[in-house]
Amino acid sequence: MSPAAPDDILIAIEGVSFAYPGRVTAMPLALTGISLRIRHGEYVALVGHNGSGKSTLARLLNGLLLPTVGRVLVAGLDTRQPGARRRIRERVGMIFSDPDTQIVATLVEDDVAWGLAARGWPRAKIAERVDAALAAVGLAALRGRPPHDLSGGQLQRLAIAGVLALAPECIVADEPTALLDPLARAEMVALLADLNRTRGLTVVHVTHLLEETAHADRVVVLEGGRIALEGTPRAVLRDLDRLRSLRLVVPELAELGERLRALGVDVPADALSPEAMAGALARAEEAAR
């Protein structure tokens, strides 16, 4: 295997296993023999139930955790090299599920600026980046507010703005919707898809909800610390029984699609939103005529 990843690969995970040091659990390894390549501009959904290893894998992508065996390369930089960590974290930004613990500063705009200030950027350039990042997530109007005035969904968007301000190539979102209400959840998924599509940002979206994977180029399902299933959303959602056996909840609309196909109505497996399903039904109707 060549030490440097090919040009279109942003993150290369090579034969990675991981054990939490000093933690005695039923499962000694949190991850076992994971190999995965994430291309520039790709949208990858990492799916699995709680304890499947998906969040551990996410934390390996920017060197928050280091592999016990194998290695993770970000644009050719090994996360195990302490000297590379700073550059890696500038390329791979990360947001977490708890909106409350990611915000450090006490004003929206100060928080977006915080990462840049910590890197010693001049104030004028910081201001420019902050304006752009806040506009990108739709929080420009709330820039002077304290975080405890914001809803959970707004706080998560603020966390994304903090990452965007550093102009990363990739954003790793570790269960960004887990603590949000359904509307904020839908907005967050749409925002990630939009950042991927319009800015070419590489997105790694960790979730336990299959309905959030509709925009992904590739779905990677983890179970017991191993990759159990990998493919486009359409391919992965074709075998619902397999997904159930991986302890995932099958989205209601995926199940509706399965039942409809059994009844002779041809709808695609990845019609996961009511809009997509209604559209598919209209097309099926058209085709039948």
Added chain:
Amino acid sequence: MSIQVERLSHVYAPGTPQERMALRNVSLRIEDGACAAIVGVTGSGKSTLVQHFNGLLRPSTGHVLVEGIALAAGRKPRKAELVELRRRVSLLFQFPEAQLFAPTVYDDIAFGPRQLGLNETAIRERVLWALEAVALPADQEMLTRSPFALSGGQKRRVALAGVLAMRPRVLVLDEPSAGLDAEARDELYARLAALRARERLTIVLVTHDMGEVARLATDVFVLAEGELRLAGSPRAVFGQAPQIAEAGLVPPPLAETLTRARAAGLAVGEPAAYAPDVVASALAAAMRQRRPRAKGHGDAE
């Protein structure tokens, strides 16, 4: 009648710059043994409303009658009334696992019964009953464990057992499934359904998840900006997609699919239930019905 709310309004911090009207003139009734879902976005007043049910908040105007105990504006309830009210109505807050505090699972669940002044035998009986009710093993190993060493889903269940041990008539749950994964959520729903069936417990569910409502509720109350906007059976309420969207909520996907399919010209009625198989049959039937007619129309041309 379990809960009766009449023209209830609530104002936070009256007479200060932070004054805020959280509830306006809300009236509703919840029958004995019902599972009432109170839905609305963050800040719609749903948490404020249910905190009146066990006297944590008092009405600014209007009144609330819960299990025969009345709380009205302008009258401070007697202490005995509040004690009795909290014995009959248990409230489980959001992320209740963050409120665990005792060194052992037993002590945590026993906290409520101890406040009731029961003897140790009765307390133990209640703790064991509550553990069984939430499907946790009621053995010595579990009882002596630290609640902090449990998994997230188990912690949530211990917290639920802690309020169940009060043996309430009414159980109010604020976002009980938030942050749980699918498996833990299904388990929780099954437990709640069993409690309702077996103990005839009245359940009040505070949520913004319409899927949860579809799974559990017998009655739905939609709040927005402190006002009651919609009330009725889940089927009746889900049929009103525009009003649901106006309240800032996401309609359940199956209901929303039907609404959109109808808008696209498919003549499909209300299904008997919002379950994938039932909806699929209804949709397939509607499409079969329409096909010959569409063909006939084409022939005439």
Added chain:
Amino acid sequence: MLNNLPIGVYVPGCTVVHQLRARTKLLLLVWLTCLFFAANRHYFHYATYAAAFALLLATLLLARVDVGYVWRRMRFLAILLLIGAPFSLAWTPGETWQTFGPAYVTIQGYSVPIGPLVITYDGLWFTSSFTAIFLLLFLGSMALTLTTTPVALAEGVMLLLKPLRRLGLPVEEFGLMTLVALRFFPVLVQETEQLIKAQMSRGADFTTGSLAQRARRLGTLLVPLVQGALRRAEGLSAALEARGYGVTHEATLLHEGHLRPLDWLVLLAVPALTALIYLTL
């Protein structure tokens, strides 16, 4: 509980007080503290305290702070001091000012003496002056935190402590600690309220009971609060690391800059004026 801490939540504004650098306000608070204790050596000289009170009140009014709000927050401290006052009045030794009693009460035919109550000059002065000092410092820190954004405050603390960096003290960390403490203060208040309500729902009674019972109940609050703080600290440290905390030593200051003419003016005028009052009156 937390509502009684002398920390206000920053209220945005663009008054003169808001525009002062955080360092200026911090230094003035330090100056006032020193001055109060110096003034304490001059028995029955209230002029310094009166001047400081006038100054702080003027500051609050200039900053358009809701004085009623500050008073409601201060009330608890005032009541506490009021409760303590009789004890310190009665038990401070020194030169006698007045003697009351002894009074005789007849119980079952016996005449029992109560007192005499001896109030000393020291008792009078220390009780009144320390009450004044506590209230004034409360007012001062409220004025500071209500008009200064926590980021500016953290930067101010860091800049003022900067000389200590040569002694090997982690000055940047002090700054971050200040910021995190101020950031999570409102969160902690909310969480405590929620915990109290949750336990009340399980039959707990926070309003009655013996001191021991109340102390035990406080314990049931502290455990989940500490657990919550630890959980939050874990999340926060991961987030800070991911965002590049500590990558350089010279972080950009977002709010604190050079002291402006207004700052210098205030920094010279206030100490000069108060020192003058202290020395002459």
